[in-house]
Amino acid sequence: MREPIVKLCGNQSLSDTAKTASSKASHLGFIFVKRTKRYVRPERVGRWIRKVRPRQKLVGVFIDPTVEELEEILHFVPLDVIQLHGNETVSQLLQIKEAFGLPVWKVVHHQDGGLDQMDIFKGVADGFIVDSKVGGASGGTGVRFDWEAVPAYRDAAFDQGVPCLIAGGIKPENAGELLSYQPEGIDISSGIERENKKDIGKIQAIMKEVEANVASIS
Numbered sequence: 531m532r533e534p535i536v537k538l539c540g541n542q543s544l545s546d547t548a549k550t551a552s553s554k555a556s557h558l559g560f561i562f563v564k565r566t567k568r569y570v571r572p573e574r575v576g577r578w579i580r581k582v583r584p585r586q587k588l589v590g591v592f593i594d595p596t597v598e599e600l601e602e603i604l605h606f607v608p609l610d611v612i613q614l615h616g617n618e619t620v621s622q623l624l625q626i627k628e629a630f631g632l633p634v635w636k637v638v639h640h641q642d643g644g645l646d647q648m649d650i651f652k653g654v655a656d657g658f659i660v661d662s663k664v665g666g667a668s669g670g671t672g673v674r675f676d677w678e679a680v681p682a683y684r685d686a687a688f689d690q691g692v693p694c695l696i697a698g699g700i701k702p703e704n705a706g707e708l709l710s711y712q713p714e715g716i717d718i719s720s721g722i723e724r725e726n727k728k729d730i731g732k733i734q735a736i737m738k739e740v741e742a743n744v745a746s747i748s
């Protein structure tokens with residue numbers, strides 16, 4: 531049975547990181563996109579990681595980063611995965627993979643042509659995240675999409691031999707519904723927050739839903 535991928539994203543403080551790290555999630559995410567509400571400074575994240583020592587894999591979220599920017603972040607934070615949330619091209623992904631030797635997850639927004647986007651990155655992306663498209667926002671919107679589309683994305687990623695996480699508006703109250711579509715992984719940010727801080731009760735509630743559905747997402 532494969533362990534479900536659960537990424538708890540948008541950690542903004544030592545306290546957030548301690549709460550998400552105390553869970554059974556597999557990945558913790560940090561937003562390195564300047565001028566967005568969950569942006570965190572890499573040197574701070576580095577300090578939190580040294581204190582908390584999470585057992586989870588660390589994911590850095592970026593929009594159209596340069597190799598130099600990534601180099602700077604990696605100097606402070608030992609990322610395990612680079613998540614690209616912007617308009618990056620295949621050649622940019624290849625350049626980043628070559629420069630750092632880290633897995634790169636490409637975000638595809640759920641909209642017409644979402645599956646074609648996944649096809650474009652076939653053999654290059656090491657994983658996909660399918661997120662809601664909400665106006666000009668890139669992510670962290672707290673808005674879900676029509677999950678009837680989930681099996682098509684899941685199967686397309688499966689055919690490529692890479693994981694696919696579903697993101698956008700997942701919360702304890704609706705996680706069971708999403709998990710019934712058997713995604714390989716889920717990515718949550720707003721749904722585990724209360725007043726912009728991660729909430730241990732919501733984290734535990736999400737993880738309880740995952741555990742209850744573990745057979746269906748493995």
Ligand SMILES: O=C(O)c1ccccc1NCC(=O)[C@H](O)[C@H](O)COP(=O)(O)O
Nearest residue numbers: 539568669670671672698699718719720
């Ligand atoms: O979270 C943000 O503020 C953000 C800003 C810019 C680009 C990406 C961002 N988040 C990426 C994520 O991986 C979120 O976990 C994902 O979009 C789901 O967010 P939510 O709907 O809040 O659960």
